[in-house]
Amino acid sequence: MASVTRPRSGSLQFWPRVRANRIYARVRRWAKQDRDGILGFAGYKAGMTHVIITDTEKTLTKGEKITIPVTIIECPPMKPLSLRFYKKTPYGSEVISELPAKKLNKELSRKLVLPNSEKTKEAPKSYDDIRLLVYTQPKLTGIGKKKPEVFELGISGDLEYAKSLLEKDITINDIFKAGNYTDIHSITTGYGFQGVVKRFGVSLKSHKSEKKRRAVGNLGPFTPRKVSWKVPQTGQHGYHTRTEYNKLVISIGSDPKDVNQDGGIVGYGLIKNDYMLIKGSVGGPKKRMIKFTKPIRQTPDVGAPEIRRISTNSKQ
Structure with a gap:
């Protein structure tokens, strides 16, 4: 054969x-x-x-x-939540500061505890990377959902441009x-x-196979005495x-x-x-x-x- x-x-x-x-x-x-x-x-x-x-x-x-x-x-348009500032360390990048937006939707409280907007924060003097934290607005769609998703987006530009993103909605x-x-x-x-x-x-396998048909023929050779991950x-x-x-x-x-x-x-x-x-x-x-x-x-x-x-x- x-x-x-x-x-x-x-x-x-x-x-x-x-x-x-x-x-x-x-x-x-x-x-x-x-x-x-x-x-x-x-x-x-x-x-x-x-x-x-x-x-x-x-x-x-x-x-x-x-x-x-x-x-x-x-x-649907997304809303800015905050700016995150990262600093490189021997153990990876770490968040050193966060600059929140002033206006946040009440639906965001379904996802996390809303930050205190009365406390004013300033950007750190030294940092290695900036990310924009945003949240979605599923309430504007017809899928019957209110709880938003929160995640980070990468941005390119200086600090002034990053701050301007906190003042407006983000569209496609x-x-x-x-x-x-x-x-x-x-x-x-x-x-x-x-x-x-x-x-x-x-x-x-063949319909005349013993015991099982929707299974592999064998799990590998007799030695080494373990099953390969493949x-x-x-x-x-x-x-x-x-x-x-x-x-x-x-x-x-x-x-x-x-x-x-x-x-x-x-x-x-x-x-x-x-x-x-x-x-x-x-x-x-x-x-x-x-x-x-x-x-x-x-x-x-x-x-x-x-x-x-x-x-x-x-x-x-």
């Missing part, structure tokens, strides 16, 4: 496959840019649709109409525009405790932190009528704020917060595509 040679079942790129610490992703690295600006934003995944655009140059279908799938992300148009690339940080849909067939794509085993599937690089921003709009589907988006409802269309799929279920940052792998922008039509047909 001929030997069967094929790649292993399941990727070893991500390990360990464990549940994320929280429902929205953590960003550990921020891109660098020469001009002043905020390096990220966040929105709520609404669903998917398709758009018809005119294909660009350097393609076989140049100038022709093509259909591409897009993900709709609702992007301040950071991205159509034709830009962005990195998507999300928590994937969770499926709980699953077996090796669904978790790693292991082939089913052997597929049952465990957590989904609800992982994942990052997708260089996703294309197809469009950014402020008129919800352009993307609201007949009868509302299934499982989400109606878009009420600014929105963004991302080419392709985005990890996570509907109503989950998605972070998008400036691309860490610098890629020239391709320019905004010419959109002929955005499908608003009901997906029911």
Whole structure:
């Protein structure tokens, strides 16, 4: 009998496959840019649709109409919470001071204890990095949520620019525009405790196999007397932190009528704020917060595509 040679079942790129610490992703690295600006934003995944655009140059279908799938992300404006100042130490960066914003929404008290705004604070004289602490406004959407998410955003610019961010809302148009690339940080849909067939794509054994069919043939050789971490085993599937690089921003709009589907988006409802269309799929279920940052792998922008039509047909 001929030997069967094929790649292993399941990727070893991500390990360990464990549940994320929280429902929205953590960003550990921020891109660098020469001009002043905020390096990220966040929105709520609404669903998917398709758009018809005119294909660009350097393609076989140049100038022709093509259909591409897009993900709709609702992007209500975010509010600044404070500026965080970091100092580098032999044990990593540490927060040395925080400069809070003067006006905070009352819904923020659902997430944390509101700081005393009567006490005036000043920025430290020496620091190594500044981050902007922001919170979302899910109350502006139709997902039925009031408790905001709180997280940090990287910024580029001097102290005066950073202080100016505490006085205004942050919108998606301040950071991205159509034709830009962005990195998507999300928590994937969770499926709980699953077996090796669904978790790693292991082939089913013969129906005449002894004892089990949806299992691996063996756990490895007799020696060494231990099971390798590369052997597929049952465990957590989904609800992982994942990052997708260089996703294309197809469009950014402020008129919800352009993307609201007949009868509302299934499982989400109606878009009420600014929105963004991302080419392709985005990890996570509907109503989950998605972070998008400036691309860490610098890629020239391709320019905004010419959109002929955005499908608003009901997906029911």
